[in-house]
Amino acid sequence: xxxxxxxxxxxxxxxxxxxxxxxxxxxxxxxxxxxxxxxxxxxxxxxxxxxxxxxxxxxxxxxxxxxxxxxxxxxxxxxxxxxxxxxxxxxxxxxxxxxxxxxxxxxxxxxxxxxxxxxxxxxxxxxxxxxxxxxxxxxxxxxxxxxxxxxxxxxxxxxxxxxxxxxxxxxxxxxxxxxxxxxxxxxxxxxxxxxxxxxxxxxxxxxxxxxxxxxxxxxxxxxxxxxxxxxxxxxxxxxxxxxxxxxxxxxxxxxxxxxxxxxxxxxxxxxxxxxxxxxxxxxxxxxxxxxxxxxxxxxxxxxxxxxxxxxxxxxxxxxxxxxxxxxxxxxxxxxxxxxxxxxxxxxxxxxxxxxxxxxxxxxxxxxxxxxxxxxxxxxxxxxxxxxxxxxxxxxxxxxxxxxxxxxxxxxxxxxxxxxxxxxxxxxxxxxxxxxxxxxxxxxxxxxxxxxxxxxxxxxxxxxxxxxxxxxxxxxxxx
Amino acid sequence: xxxxxxxxxxxxxxxxxxxxxxxxxxxxxxxxxxxxxxxxxxxxxxxxxxxxxxxxxxxxxxxxxxxxxxxxxxxxxxxxxxxxxxxxxxxxxxxxxxxxxxxxxxxxxxxxxxxxxxxxxxxxxxxxxxxxxxxxxxxxxxxxxxxxxxxxxxxxxxxxxxxxxxxxxxxxxxxxxxxxxxxxxxxxxxxxxxxxxxxxxxxxxxxxxxxxxxxxxxxxxxxxxxxxxxxxxxxxxxxxxxxxxxxxxxxxxxxxxxxxxxxxxxxxxxxxxxxxxxxxxxxxxxxxxxxxxxxxxxxxxxxxxxxxxxxxxxxxxxxxxxxxxxxxxxxxxxxxxxxxxxxxxxxxxxxxxxxxxxxxxxxxxxxxxxxxxxxxxxxxxxxxxxxxxxxxxxxxxxxxxxxxxxxxxxxxxxxxxxxxxxxxxxxxxxxxxxxxxxxxxxxxxxxxxxxxxxxxxxxxxxxxxxxxxxxxxxxxxx
Numbered sequence: 017x018x019x020x021x022x023x024x025x026x027x028x029x030x031x032x033x034x035x036x037x038x039x040x041x042x043x044x045x046x047x048x049x050x051x052x053x054x055x056x057x058x059x060x061x062x063x064x065x066x067x068x069x070x071x072x073x074x075x076x077x078x079x080x081x082x083x084x085x086x087x088x089x090x091x092x093x094x095x096x097x098x099x100x101x102x103x104x105x106x107x108x109x110x111x112x113x114x115x116x117x118x119x120x121x122x123x124x125x126x127x128x129x130x131x132x133x134x135x136x137x138x139x140x141x142x143x144x145x146x147x148x149x150x151x152x153x154x155x156x157x158x159x160x161x162x163x164x165x166x167x168x169x170x171x172x173x174x175x176x177x178x179x180x181x182x183x184x185x186x187x188x189x190x191x192x193x194x195x196x197x198x199x200x201x202x203x204x205x206x207x208x209x210x211x212x213x214x215x216x217x218x219x220x221x222x223x224x225x226x227x228x229x230x231x232x233x234x235x236x237x238x239x240x241x242x243x244x245x246x247x248x249x250x251x252x253x254x255x256x257x258x259x260x261x262x263x264x265x266x267x268x269x270x271x272x273x274x275x276x277x278x279x280x281x282x283x284x285x286x287x288x289x290x291x292x293x294x295x296x297x298x299x300x301x302x303x304x305x306x307x308x309x310x311x312x313x314x315x316x317x318x319x320x321x322x323x324x325x326x327x328x329x330x331x332x333x334x335x336x337x338x339x340x341x342x343x344x345x346x347x348x349x350x351x352x353x354x355x356x357x358x359x360x361x362x363x364x365x366x367x368x369x370x371x372x373x374x375x376x377x378x379x380x381x382x383x384x385x386x387x388x389x390x391x392x393x394x395x396x397x398x399x400x401x402x403x404x405x406x407x408x409x410x411x412x413x414x415x416x417x418x419x420x421x422x423x424x425x426x427x428x429x430x431x432x433x434x435x436x437x438x439x440x441x442x443x444x445x446x447x448x449x450x451x452x453x454x455x456x457x458x459x460x461x462x463x464x465x466x467x468x469x470x471x472x473x474x475x476x477x478x479x480x481x482x483x484x485x486x487x488x489x490x491x492x493x494x
Numbered sequence: 495x496x497x498x499x500x501x502x503x504x505x506x507x508x509x510x511x512x513x514x515x516x517x518x519x520x521x522x523x524x525x526x527x528x529x530x531x532x533x534x535x536x537x538x539x540x541x542x543x544x545x546x547x548x549x550x551x552x553x554x555x556x557x558x559x560x561x562x563x564x565x566x567x568x569x570x571x572x573x574x575x576x577x578x579x580x581x582x583x584x585x586x587x588x589x590x591x592x593x594x595x596x597x598x599x600x601x602x603x604x605x606x607x608x609x610x611x612x613x614x615x616x617x618x619x620x621x622x623x624x625x626x627x628x629x630x631x632x633x634x635x636x637x638x639x640x641x642x643x644x645x646x647x648x649x650x651x652x653x654x655x656x657x658x659x660x661x662x663x664x665x666x667x668x669x670x671x672x673x674x675x676x677x678x679x680x681x682x683x684x685x686x687x688x689x690x691x692x693x694x695x696x697x698x699x700x701x702x703x704x705x706x707x708x709x710x711x712x713x714x715x716x717x718x719x720x721x722x723x724x725x726x727x728x729x730x731x732x733x734x735x736x737x738x739x740x741x742x743x744x745x746x747x748x749x750x751x752x753x754x755x756x757x758x759x760x761x762x763x764x765x766x767x768x769x770x771x772x773x774x775x776x777x778x779x780x781x782x783x784x785x786x787x788x789x790x791x792x793x794x795x796x797x798x799x800x801x802x803x804x805x806x807x808x809x810x811x812x813x814x815x816x817x818x819x820x821x822x823x824x825x826x827x828x829x830x831x832x833x834x835x836x837x838x839x840x841x842x843x844x845x846x847x848x849x850x851x852x853x854x855x856x857x858x859x860x861x862x863x864x865x866x867x868x869x870x871x872x873x874x875x876x877x878x879x880x881x882x883x884x885x886x887x888x889x890x891x892x893x894x895x896x897x898x899x900x901x902x903x904x905x906x907x908x909x910x911x912x913x914x915x916x917x918x919x920x921x922x923x924x925x926x927x928x929x930x931x932x933x934x935x936x937x938x939x940x941x942x943x944x945x946x947x948x949x950x951x952x953x954x955x956x957x958x959x960x961x962x963x964x965x966x967x968x969x970x971x972x
Binding site for chain 2: 018019021040057058059086114115117120157158162165167175176189194197215218227231243245247257258268273454456489492493
């Protein structure tokens with residue numbers, strides 16, 4: 017059973033065929049003799065032009081065919097001259113399924129601000145822009161599963177509610193069923209979590225990596241793709257409190273294998289988008305051009321499709337953090353004091369530095385490796401210099417860091433001593449350490465923030481516009 | 495870049511080829527002259543037999559090749575006579591990557607109870623049973639995405655943290671960053687949620703359906719696949735506090751279309767499992783047979799693979815709830831007072847009733863429709879009889895209800911009046927009602943509990959054994 021969709025009609029519809037199709041009205045315009053209805057069913061950015069002879073239909077019916085109304089139309093496909101499509105539909109019968117009062121329906125055929133559409137996130141899927149964004153988001157999610165499945169990786173659902181707070185990746189949301197006003201207390205006056213649902217304090221996960229490692233050290237190559245959470249009070253265009261992450265983790269991969277995988281993976285996704293989403297990408301590309309018309313020439317971004325093709329055809333440059341610091345120290349903006357943040361060996365790079373390396377110096381994606389151990393997580397493989405770890409960050413134009421990963425420390429003694437240095441409770445993490453006790457192997461992995469990647473592919477500027485119902489400080493509407 | 499895997503070696507490895515492969519030791523047995531090492535890398539249930547000439551290797555090295563140790567082996571493939579495989583590996587070089595002390599490593603080559611393995615969930619992926627379960631779980635997740643993608647459905651990530659508690663599907667987990675002991679209070683002494691992270695009370699989602707409808711009523715056909723939560727204190731073999739659900743939602747689908755989709759979908763998944771997971775299914779089938787040997791003949795379940803083929807080849811019977819009640823009232827167990835729970839028009843059916851219909855009466859999967867409105871949710875399409883709604887439950891052998899769904903009420907007035915009857919706040923749900931205000935259409939959807947389905951496909955008996963790290967009352971380990 018497959019429902020006929022406008023996407024297929026526009027692609028393979030034969031003039032002369034009698035069809036029945038349902039969708040929502042994007043616009044209706046008309047003259048005394050004929051009305052043209054642009055009908056969309058969500059399957060494609062393109063509308064099917066429905067031609068309605070005013071003589072054939074009640075005036076009252078036609079008057080109610082407003083933007084947002086739902087119709088079922090029966091009729092004959094004919095070759096189209098004017099509509100920009102191969103075929104159009106000569107209506108024989110029109111059924112009005114649901115009206116949309118033009119005085120009340122918010123999504124009228126005019127320019128709406130993105131902020132207005134965010135407040136109407138329940139209806140914004142009905143616009144060209146958000147239809148395109150969410151179709152591309154779907155295609156990228158599917159491509160991720162297909163890429164890993166084809167390579168023999170296994171998809172692992174790591175837990176969302178977790179008692180582990182060892183990663184220290186940021187502030188966390190508490191998950192509880194204790195009374196919100198008068199929780200049971202211990203003798204010391206602390207919440208008595210033994211009475212909570214899970215019998216201990218629990219939070220929303222910040223990463224599935226640690227559990228992912230458990231899977232990889234048995235199944236070989238695994239990946240996660242699930243929601244992760246940060247309770248950070250960051251109201252920016254790049255942060256969400258709830259976002260989706262992809263975290264592959266691979267036994268027997270060293271840092272080079274990890275970099276090779278990350279580069280191949282990103283290029284696969286981009287090439288999938290170019291192949292499967294060209295209509296939506298072209299629409300978003302012209303949208304972006306339109307939006308940037310008022311910017312000075314040198315501040316405009318590259319054309320969206322060109323940008324994707326450029327990344328696809330680049331060899332990612334691979335250098336160490338130490339080499340990057342040298343390049344930055346010898347750069348014009350550094351010498352002219354144009355960087356806002358300091359450049360010193362040992363400090364974390366900021367977006368301005370990452371973008372300088374990618375956009376100005378190398379003019380292509382860059383993978384930085386071997387970061388100072390003090391700015392990276394406890395589980396990263398320690399280098400012999402005792403100063404750096406086998407970390408890797410993949411830096412993209414416009415976005416900065418799009419992937420962060422590392423080879424993992426597989427040596428039990430080194431891992432334990434680093435955890436103690438960083439005050440990470442080794443007893444609670446017995447299960448993680450067990451993988452180093454029993455059959456430990458070289459392994460690596462990385463994380464890709466899904467929404468950051470969708471920003472890159474769609475050219476959208478605000479992360480709230482690439483997830484259906486964004487969760488941000490003071491905002492959990494819908 | 496693709497790493498060589500044991501799965502491929504066993505399938506296409508050519509005798510004479512020199513290879514290098516890594517994995518974990520399942521067993522080593524040996525004589526004075528030769529050792530046989532069963533090596534597994536997680537890619538398949540089958541092991542590669544490594545043959546190590548004792549003359550070629552240090553005795554100390556061979557002695558440390560214990561169950562659970564990790565090795566890299568280089569050598570030549572040769573035709574195998576004894577190992578049950580086409581090829582085996584004559585070792586030239588063995589590198590011991592990680593030891594596994596047989597005194598300490600919990601996963602020894604002997605029969606472990608499932609309960610013991612649950613306590614060692616971080617290592618249980620390394621057993622045959624759990625390797626098979628989690629490879630099948632992966633295959634089913636991929637098949638779900640492939641099925642919907644091929645049909646033109648769009649994957650929608652609905653929110654995990656939600657302020658909506660309208661579904662009333664059960665107890666919920668609170669998500670908060672307020673102080674656990676002394677939260678800020680309002681003048682009335684209630685928690686001041688305006689100071690909480692999202693500025694309002696928030697919970698973990700129980701279903702993505704309502705948001706899914708918003709997507710379907712713009713993009714046409716969507717599906718969700720994400721974690722959902724119930725804070726119910728149910729310590730059973732069928733309940734989890736955190737589980738994954740698949741919820742397709744389709745514009746322009748009536749109840750019949752919905753049933754057709756559900757049946758086609760389930761059969762697609764089963765046929766995918768039979769085609770892609772035969773090694774793992776066969777292993778689990780014999781495991782089940784072994785486990786049931788001690789049961790009386792009439793209590794043993796059908797062979798796992800036969801059961802899957804049987805469902806695949808059955809036409810699902812479709813009857814109304816009212817017809818089902820009649821059948822049950824005329825049944826032997828009813829007349830002999832063998833049912834534990836009452837059978838009366840208006841009460842919800844219990845597992846014993848569902849299983850009677852499926853296993854005894856029809857001997858095939860059953861779809862029940864048109865349930866009494868009082869035992870179903872507010873959003874279901876009301877029938878003209880004013881007593882029933884266009885609900886459908888798909889009932890499977892052994893499992894009972896595996897899918898629950900309905901046609902949705904698309905009429906604004908009917909929906910609002912039902913919500914008021916059921917004390918559901920219509921103001922808070924303005925966004926949901928907007929879809930009925932503007933361009934409303936006939937639409938339908940259903941939910942499949944992923945773990946319940948994996949129970950069915952793998953033949954496992956406890957839902958804790960088909961999710962990597964189960965969350966249940968008083969348990970959030972790992």
